[in-house]
Amino acid sequence: MTSQGPRKPARQQVDAPVTAHEEVHAAGTVNIWTGRVLKEFRKPREGRRKEVSKYRCHGKIDSGWTRGEGSGVGYCCLYFARGICHLGAQCDFLHRVPRTSDEERHRTDYSHDIFGRERVPGNQDGRKKGVGSYERECKTLYVNYGGAGTLPTDKVRSIVGENFAEWGPIDNIHLVPSKTLAFIRFQWRCSAEFAKVAMHQQTLRGCDTTEVLDVRWANDDPNPRAIVRVQQEREEAMRDAYAKAVNELEPDAKRARIQQLHLQATTQPGIASAAYPNTDGQYGGTYKHTYEGWDQLLYRQEPELTEYEEQQIEEYEQLMAAEEQEQQHNQHQQRNEQQQEGDQQEAEAGAGQQKEAEGEAEAEHQQGGNDEAAQWAAWREWQQHNPHGTYAVPGGAADDSYARYMRPEDHYWEAVRAQQLAEAASAGEGVAAGGPLAEQQQTGQDEAAEQALGLIAGYGSDSDQD
Numbered sequence: 001m002t003s004q005g006p007r008k009p010a011r012q013q014v015d016a017p018v019t020a021h022e023e024v025h026a027a028g029t030v031n032i033w034t035g036r037v038l039k040e041f042r043k044p045r046e047g048r049r050k051e052v053s054k055y056r057c058h059g060k061i062d063s064g065w066t067r068g069e070g071s072g073v074g075y076c077c078l079y080f081a082r083g084i085c086h087l088g089a090q091c092d093f094l095h096r097v098p099r100t101s102d103e104e105r106h107r108t109d110y111s112h113d114i115f116g117r118e119r120v121p122g123n124q125d126g127r128k129k130g131v132g133s134y135e136r137e138c139k140t141l142y143v144n145y146g147g148a149g150t151l152p153t154d155k156v157r158s159i160v161g162e163n164f165a166e167w168g169p170i171d172n173i174h175l176v177p178s179k180t181l182a183f184i185r186f187q188w189r190c191s192a193e194f195a196k197v198a199m200h201q202q203t204l205r206g207c208d209t210t211e212v213l214d215v216r217w218a219n220d221d222p223n224p225r226a227i228v229r230v231q232q233e234r235e236e237a238m239r240d241a242y243a244k245a246v247n248e249l250e251p252d253a254k255r256a257r258i259q260q261l262h263l264q265a266t267t268q269p270g271i272a273s274a275a276y277p278n279t280d281g282q283y284g285g286t287y288k289h290t291y292e293g294w295d296q297l298l299y300r301q302e303p304e305l306t307e308y309e310e311q312q313i314e315e316y317e318q319l320m321a322a323e324e325q326e327q328q329h330n331q332h333q334q335r336n337e338q339q340q341e342g343d344q345q346e347a348e349a350g351a352g353q354q355k356e357a358e359g360e361a362e363a364e365h366q367q368g369g370n371d372e373a374a375q376w377a378a379w380r381e382w383q384q385h386n387p388h389g390t391y392a393v394p395g396g397a398a399d400d401s402y403a404r405y406m407r408p409e410d411h412y413w414e415a416v417r418a419q420q421l422a423e424a425a426s427a428g429e430g431v432a433a434g435g436p437l438a439e440q441q442q443t444g445q446d447e448a449a450e451q452a453l454g455l456i457a458g459y460g461s462d463s464d465q466d
Helices: 078-082 100-106 146-150 153-167 189-199 224-247 251-266 294-301 307-385 408-434 437-458
Strands: 140-144 170-176 181-186 214-217
Touching: 078 189, 100 189, 140 153, 140 189, 153 170, 153 181, 153 189, 181 189, 189 214, 224 251, 307 408
Parallel strands: none
Antiparallel strands: 140 181, 140 214, 170 181
16 A cells, blocks of 8 residues: 555456356246346245355455556456456556555545446445445445354454455444444545455455355444544545645646635635725726716706896796786686676575475375386386396396386485476576676666656656556
């Protein structure tokens, strides 16, 4: 795990490809569409046991230079980790154990693992046997060591540490002896990914047990301290990646970026660092580019009046107001005089006819009372047969009179009102025929005076009596 890569060519782990061989099944037992192997109905599961892998990766012996290292590839060979790569130095991937440079490269790449495989969301991780999820830390391995549980706890811890420390630095090992489980947390994510592939279906070296190891991804630690630690590690990784990106810039760009960071650190967010410069000169003139209201702008653009012009306008407005007030006063006085004259004539003309009209109206009311009651009953009967108020004959609503729907007592007051309107109309016609009202009054007064003088002159005269 040194910073300098190995110079010797990588060794071929196997002579022929192991994964190219296909298992041979009996005819008719394989579904050609899905690839599933058909088994006998209700046959018990026999021979279901873990098989030890025939191959194993030896980091110190198998590591070496490959063609992928010369081309700048940054991913390790998956078959090299399993111990079955037959290409050796001709492989297009790296044949070595992850080291510091690999961790720095993959520290911020959450979408791929050390072998270049795409990581999946947490709900697609299944039984934690796959590539891993980019939503989890993926630094802790779940290991079921089986038969090694008969050994003392310290011995098991030492054996597990020696077998897994070959793939990278270990941060912590937690054992559960009652369930023969071990939780191994690595310092680097790339080391945990490499160890999971390399140690699955292997046995622990250094003990007599031949129990096959079951290696999976462990669930996230619910301990609050562990959650805080994971958050701090992510923040440190992001900070280191940012510092590395700045250090790789050109000297001028690096200096400018550092000055920008210093400015951001000394300036409070939301507050301007300096006043906005005056840019009025860039647009020419002294026009102020601010909105002050279109009404104010138009008012300011109007020409100013002289003192004499303002005085003339004020005198003209006062004169017009006085004339309008005088005209309104004359019209109001004339209307009052005409109304008084009309009321007096109506009172004189209608005094003698009021009693006669009241008598006739009352007689008509007595005579037509029975007819109105019959109309009222007929209307009630029609309303019962026509609840929606419709007419059987088209156009009946237009020909019908609203008087048939009135109450009997309303017809009396309607007749009285009609008579009053007729009397008022006849009085108005008489006034119109006799000329203006003032002349009629003057003529009536003159005739009355002449009659009075004639009577006085004729008292005691024999000729007049004859």
